[in-house]
Amino acid sequence: GLNDDRFPITNYMWDFGDGSPILDGAFPNPKHTFTNQGNYTVSMTISTEVGCEETTTVMVEILQALTDNTLGTSQTICAGATPTLDGDEPVPTGTLDGGDSGYTFLWETSLDQVAWSDAPGTNTTEDYTHVATNPNAQTTVFFRRVVNSGSCDFESSVFTIITDPASNGGTLINDATECFGDNSGLLSVSGVVGDIQEWQSDDNASFTTPTIIANTGNTQSYSNLTETTFYRVRVVSGVCTEAFSNTATVTV
Numbered sequence: 001g002l003n004d005d006r007f008p009i010t011n012y013m014w015d016f017g018d019g020s021p022i023l024d025g026a027f028p029n030p031k032h033t034f035t036n037q038g039n040y041t042v043s044m045t046i047s048t049e050v051g052c053e054e055t056t057t058v059m060v061e062i063l064q065a066l067t068d069n070t071l072g073t074s075q076t077i078c079a080g081a082t083p084t085l086d087g088d089e090p091v092p093t094g095t096l097d098g099g100d101s102g103y104t105f106l107w108e109t110s111l112d113q114v115a116w117s118d119a120p121g122t123n124t125t126e127d128y129t130h131v132a133t134n135p136n137a138q139t140t141v142f143f144r145r146v147v148n149s150g151s152c153d154f155e156s157s158v159f160t161i162i163t164d165p166a167s168n169g170g171t172l173i174n175d176a177t178e179c180f181g182d183n184s185g186l187l188s189v190s191g192v193v194g195d196i197q198e199w200q201s202d203d204n205a206s207f208t209t210p211t212i213i214a215n216t217g218n219t220q221s222y223s224n225l226t227e228t229t230f231y232r233v234r235v236v237s238g239v240c241t242e243a244f245s246n247t248a249t250v251t252v
């Protein structure tokens with residue numbers, strides 16, 4: 001054989017079996033890119049300094065590249081929502097020529113797009129359902145899908161889910177009893193989650209036809225009331241449904 005230290009190998013001739021030019025020279029470990037799927041006979045002929053030659057062949061199976069592994073549009077959701085990340089079926093579909101039948105999927109999640117881990121719940125299907133918990137503040141979570149077929153792995157684009165905490169109108173305090181026409185006071189609200197959109201007042205506790213007070217702060221003053229008046233705060237957190245505080249009553 002040619003595996004003999006007395007006669008060093010001086011030349012390597014590679015035929016990759018795909019019609020590309022023969023690679024001839026001192027290349028013991030060349031790199032080669034196959035542009036099409038299929039089965040290829042790759043041969044390597046080595047030569048020693050004394051003119052001896054030996055040829056070795058191997059079969060190489062090239063699977064079709066995976067494409068169209070996209071996940072759709074990123075979303076901003078409210079806590080408690082369960083959006084489905086609808087991943088496209090990769091191309092090629094069905095049974096791959098020379099490869100396995102179908103695909104395996106793995107959904108992964110990350111907070112920084114650097115460290116990735118398996119997504120919680122059922123994470124090996126074509127699509128993935130995310131269950132959004134109720135955070136204390138807006139959170140951003142990234143997802144991607146890794147598709148495998150045979151020896152091929154392909155990572156999807158990144159899908160972003162921004163979760164807003166559920167709206168909470170907070171607690172309104174400082175109920176009061178006042179004298180007719182000669183009164184003043186200050187109401188305050190705490191524990192709000194989201195942004196105060198407005199304060200409302202009404203002479204009806206059902207707020208059938210409320211008066212809108214253009215105030216987005218945590219306190220609201222009143223003065224010189226001549227009838228019993230009810231107050232509340234309207235709050236919205238991101239894309240979540242509005243919420244109202246409890247009602248404060250100023251009895252006249």
